[in-house]
Amino acid sequence: MTAVTTAGRRRDPAVLARRLLAALTGTVTVSILAALVAVGVLLVAIGQNPFAVYGALVEGSLTGRGLVTTLQRSVPLVGLSIALIYSFRAGVFNLGGQGQFLVGGLASVVTALALPGTGIAGIVVACAAGVAAGAAWGVVPGVIQVTLGPPVLVTSLLLNYIGIAGVSYIISLLKPPASSEQATPTIAEDLKIGALVPAQSDLGAAMGQALERNDVLLLAVRGLNWSFVVVILLVIATILFNRRTATGFEAGVTGLNGAFARNVGIRGGRIVLTSLAISGGLAGLIGALVVLGTNYRLLDGQFEATGYAMTAILVVLLGRSSPLGAVLAGFFFSMLQVGGEELNRTFALSPAIASIIQALVIFFVVLRLGIPFVTQRLRKRAEAAATGERIEEVPDAVPGPRDNSTVKEG
Amino acid sequence: MLEILIAPETFAALVRSLVPLLLLGLGGLICHRVGVFNVSLEGIMLAGAFGGLAGSVLTGSAIAGTAIAIVSGVIVASSLSFGGIVRGADPIVIGISVNLLVVGLTSFLLFAIFGVRGSLQQPGTDGLDAIRLPGLGEVPWLGSMLNSLTALGYVAILATVAMQLYLSRTRSGLRLRGVGMRPGAAATLGISPSRYQTAAVLVSGVLGGLAGAQLSLGNVVLFTENMSAGRGWIVVVAVLLANGRVLPLVGVLALFAYVDAVGIRLQSFGLPVQFADAAPYIVTLIALVAIAALRRRRGGIAVAAA
Numbered sequence: 001m002t003a004v005t006t007a008g009r010r011r012d013p014a015v016l017a018r019r020l021l022a023a024l025t026g027t028v029t030v031s032i033l034a035a036l037v038a039v040g041v042l043l044v045a046i047g048q049n050p051f052a053v054y055g056a057l058v059e060g061s062l063t064g065r066g067l068v069t070t071l072q073r074s075v076p077l078v079g080l081s082i083a084l085i086y087s088f089r090a091g092v093f094n095l096g097g098q099g100q101f102l103v104g105g106l107a108s109v110v111t112a113l114a115l116p117g118t119g120i121a122g123i124v125v126a127c128a129a130g131v132a133a134g135a136a137w138g139v140v141p142g143v144i145q146v147t148l149g150p151p152v153l154v155t156s157l158l159l160n161y162i163g164i165a166g167v168s169y170i171i172s173l174l175k176p177p178a179s180s181e182q183a184t185p186t187i188a189e190d191l192k193i194g195a196l197v198p199a200q201s202d203l204g205a206a207m208g209q210a211l212e213r214n215d216v217l218l219l220a221v222r223g224l225n226w227s228f229v230v231v232i233l234l235v236i237a238t239i240l241f242n243r244r245t246a247t248g249f250e251a252g253v254t255g256l257n258g259a260f261a262r263n264v265g266i267r268g269g270r271i272v273l274t275s276l277a278i279s280g281g282l283a284g285l286i287g288a289l290v291v292l293g294t295n296y297r298l299l300d301g302q303f304e305a306t307g308y309a310m311t312a313i314l315v316v317l318l319g320r321s322s323p324l325g326a327v328l329a330g331f332f333f334s335m336l337q338v339g340g341e342e343l344n345r346t347f348a349l350s351p352a353i354a355s356i357i358q359a360l361v362i363f364f365v366v367l368r369l370g371i372p373f374v375t376q377r378l379r380k381r382a383e384a385a386a387t388g389e390r391i392e393e394v395p396d397a398v399p400g401p402r403d404n405s406t407v408k409e410g
Numbered sequence: 411m412l413e414i415l416i417a418p419e420t421f422a423a424l425v426r427s428l429v430p431l432l433l434l435g436l437g438g439l440i441c442h443r444v445g446v447f448n449v450s451l452e453g454i455m456l457a458g459a460f461g462g463l464a465g466s467v468l469t470g471s472a473i474a475g476t477a478i479a480i481v482s483g484v485i486v487a488s489s490l491s492f493g494g495i496v497r498g499a500d501p502i503v504i505g506i507s508v509n510l511l512v513v514g515l516t517s518f519l520l521f522a523i524f525g526v527r528g529s530l531q532q533p534g535t536d537g538l539d540a541i542r543l544p545g546l547g548e549v550p551w552l553g554s555m556l557n558s559l560t561a562l563g564y565v566a567i568l569a570t571v572a573m574q575l576y577l578s579r580t581r582s583g584l585r586l587r588g589v590g591m592r593p594g595a596a597a598t599l600g601i602s603p604s605r606y607q608t609a610a611v612l613v614s615g616v617l618g619g620l621a622g623a624q625l626s627l628g629n630v631v632l633f634t635e636n637m638s639a640g641r642g643w644i645v646v647v648a649v650l651l652a653n654g655r656v657l658p659l660v661g662v663l664a665l666f667a668y669v670d671a672v673g674i675r676l677q678s679f680g681l682p683v684q685f686a687d688a689a690p691y692i693v694t695l696i697a698l699v700a701i702a703a704l705r706r707r708r709g710g711i712a713v714a715a716a
Binding site for chain 2: 042093095148149150154155157158159161162164165166168169310314317349350352354355356358359360362367
């Protein structure tokens, strides 16, 4: 099955409509609904009206400033999810995103503090330091698994706790003696990643005049920084990597069936190391972007408090290790989080309600909840319409190089 | 400073740190032997800790609290067994989602029931006190260890012995190990693998719930969000290291508890708090790597998941 004919099928409106229907009755949709119903029951149990609560959640996260906050949160969350996709798609359970994210942030802030203000070049160097640190930290569990056997799942998680403590100690060394906060000094003005359209720029001023003060577009271009563009580019690059490169293809095959991959000559050890290095490097990059673009310094415990790294694991699971899935799931989970904080203000509910919905959705997805009868019938029709070839069985990730010989090169 | 390494207070702290790990570890061990990779130990323990303290605050009795802790642990464990054994879902993914669900649910309920955020500590809450033995408690060194045992500490000791006897001396224990090694072969002998697996997971729920109660009612009488703090994962590692055998498991967990105890006490000598925080994880990681390297050199079994 080649990518060209897949694209051709997708353009057929009848097939497209059936596939859309199949998706709407599929596991993910059913799981989200089931999670909302379950939490709704919980809300009724504590004397709240679930409809009012969900209404406020949507309003708080999808309108006005709330929407901008949701987008701001989506940037690091989707970025970290993209980072994790490189390992999860290859069947490597990298739970060390937290440590990789944090170590990258630390390396970039240390580099930025050591550099004299050198603008864009300085930002690139600081980000590169984040990538290098994240990759080095991330690859350690891979080396342990490949050489000795203990699984990445466990070692990567243990390394998180070591990384959190280590970074906290280094912050205590970097802290200015006069400061009462456990934080590094602030980076130079010149090294901060700016807003998409800063309010002071000509365009920003013109937009400020043309649009109303609370216009979402105005808030968005001022509230979002260039990390937004970097993450969009990462998404595109990841799609291309997965579909168009030999390594991306091999990683996908290894994730689907490790034994098969070994038998066709894909070296599993190399895949584990490569995917962890890329995962760690990108998580480190996101750490650098958060430091340089949002916080401008590293405050002890700040990265852990955001919960981005752990939520990213759920985002990857919900998005089934596909980059576009991560974008959708990442936006949805950010929306829940921002809405959850709004509920905390308006309904005096714990913001933890967002994490409950998130974890329940994944729980139900793993249970493969669905309306089996409906889904199967729709799927069969879609398949029949698409010349009988089975599309649905093959995840999005797999269409890769058309020339099979590339597999053997790896 | 070095006398800390052998001071009686250090060993008393070791015992306090060891009891919850041991209870949880036995739960992980029985799952390992029956062939279920239980990564939701963290969630089971956290649910037990919350259920234990909340139960004691609401009912005024630590015993009732402990019972509620067991129920909480079993509920979490049964969601794992339903997902993993009945629906055949990936045990790792389901374990991770269950863990995160418990983190969210406990902080949600903490706020919904008690109106507090972060931690719950109410003066006068009934806790599980350490039992002071009249005669043996006077023995130097050993006495300070015995005197820091709560009732759950004695349960942990009994459970360790019982687990060893069950696995090695009973028919059911033999069958359970058989299911873990060759589920297909066990099934041809008329043993239902899924029944043994479900039972083992539920037992880990009971033991993990007790471990949580020891955390929130025994060692201290308070609950804080995420108070299990990665202990569940350390237990997962310990079970892998011990390869599912009881005595080595006790050894690995005691090493972990010892490092924990020494680290906490060294803080009074100016050791940065971050080192004490990281020490148990560093030691666990080093032990994992070192034992794997040794086994590899001997050409024995590699340390690997399930």
